[in-house]
């Protein structure tokens with residue numbers, strides 16, 4: 001019999017959904033799966049989800065790689081097409097390609113500002129946001145291996161897990 005096998009923790013019971021757009025290196029998808037694992041939530045792309053089905057969930061996480069300093073257009077468009085809600089919680093997460101010294105908290109907030117505003121206009125309370133570095137070989141960067149190689153790493157995934165627990169606790173409170 002296998003010894004010392006790590007038993008995965010049960011997901012927290014929550015009527016939650018994670019919507020993610022991730023294409024460059026699937027960096028944000030890694031974060032999405034960790035968060036969804038904690039919440040016991042399905043992971044869907046903006047293309048897989050109907051705007052009206054989003055309001056069936058009490059907590060919705062929206063995640064994207066950062067492209068042109070904001071979320072992907074498919075998520076911004078989804079937010080525009082979602083119905084108005086009352087008393088629903090949302091959270092945001094992203095991976096960016098900027099080097100560490102640029103990536104302040106304000107930088108993450110700026111990248112999230114557009115989708116945050118759209119969600120608030122639809123009646124969502126945005127209860128938290130998470131951002132971490134992701135491997136970036138966009139444009140000329142691929143000539144020298146790109147920026148943030150190996151990111152998100154194990155520590156980023158642990159931070160994402162803690163963030164998801166925090167989102168769960170906040171949405172219950």
Ligand SMILES: Cc1cc2nc3c(=O)[nH]c(=O)nc-3n(C[C@H](O)[C@H](O)[C@H](O)COP(=O)(O)O)c2cc1C
Nearest residue numbers: 022023024025026027028065066068069097098134
């Ligand atoms: C077309 C394009 C535009 C990008 N624009 C930005 C940007 O404005 N700011 C930034 O920090 N990173 C930028 N990046 C880097 C990505 O945000 C980063 O690599 C991210 O981890 C990609 O996520 P994904 O693998 O989930 O698609 C850009 C990448 C691409 C491909």
